[in-house]
Amino acid sequence: MTDETTASEDLREETAAKAPELAEHDAAEELRAEVEDLRKQLLYAQAETQNVRRRMEKDAADARAYAATGFARDILSVADNLARALAAIPAAMREDEGTKSLVAGIEMTVRELDNVFQRNGIAKIESVGQKLDPNRHQAMVELPSDAEPGTIVQEMQAGYMIKDRLLRPALVGVAKAG
Incomplete structure (x- = not known):
């Protein structure tokens, strides 16, 4: 036998003896990598859940804040008509005792409508x-x-x-x- 053959056989025997240790080491590394991957997936899932929760809270707040939008658009025509009615009243009618209370009533209605608008943003x-x-x-x-x-x-x-x-x-x- 040559020195090379003897060295090669010694290396094989040494590797065979360490194989169980290397296999255990590789398995442990695989498990660590898998645990790390699962930990990252968990963190991403938690972050996504938190983002969904924030989005839902914002959508709910917007729904509460802007729920009256359709109604508000419809009531604007009432405000426009009241303003036109006030603008159309001649000065003589404003001073006439018979119509003075009617004009005052329309003015109070306009003021109350403005207050309602203000209270609702x-x-x-x-x-x-x-x-x-x-x-x-x-x-x-x-x-x-x-x-x-x-x-x-x-x-x-x-x-x-x-x-x-x-x-x-x-x-x-x-x-x-x-």
């Missing part, structure tokens, strides 16, 4: 004198004016916000350039 958009904001205003016409171009010079219909969302854009007339 509905606010009128201030338009005249402001720059046109396409997120809040809808330009209906350009008007000759001394104001800077793009400035709102006339409001045809009031716009409203509910909390931080647009309920109805204001219909406006905008100053045109030169």
Whole structure:
């Protein structure tokens, strides 16, 4: 036998003797890797559950805050009609003793409606004198004016916000350039 053959046989015997230890070591490493993988999966699942919970809480809060949106849009026409009624009353009728209480009643109704809007987070958009904001205003016409171009010079219909969302854009007339 040569020295190479003897060395090769010695290496085989040594490897065979250590094989159970290596097999146990490999199995332990596999188990550690599997445990780590399962731990990561658990953390991802917990994070996803937390994200879903937050999203549901936000959706529920939005539903509570904006639940009256449809009703609010419908009631805006009532507010518009009351404002038109007040604007149509001539000064002589306002001073007439026979109609003075009717005018006062309409004014009180408008004030109460404004209070209800305020309590429910509905606010009128201030338009005249402001720059046109396409997120809040809808330009209906350009008007000759001394104001800077793009400035709102006339409001045809009031716009409203509910909390931080647009309920109805204001219909406006905008100053045109030169």
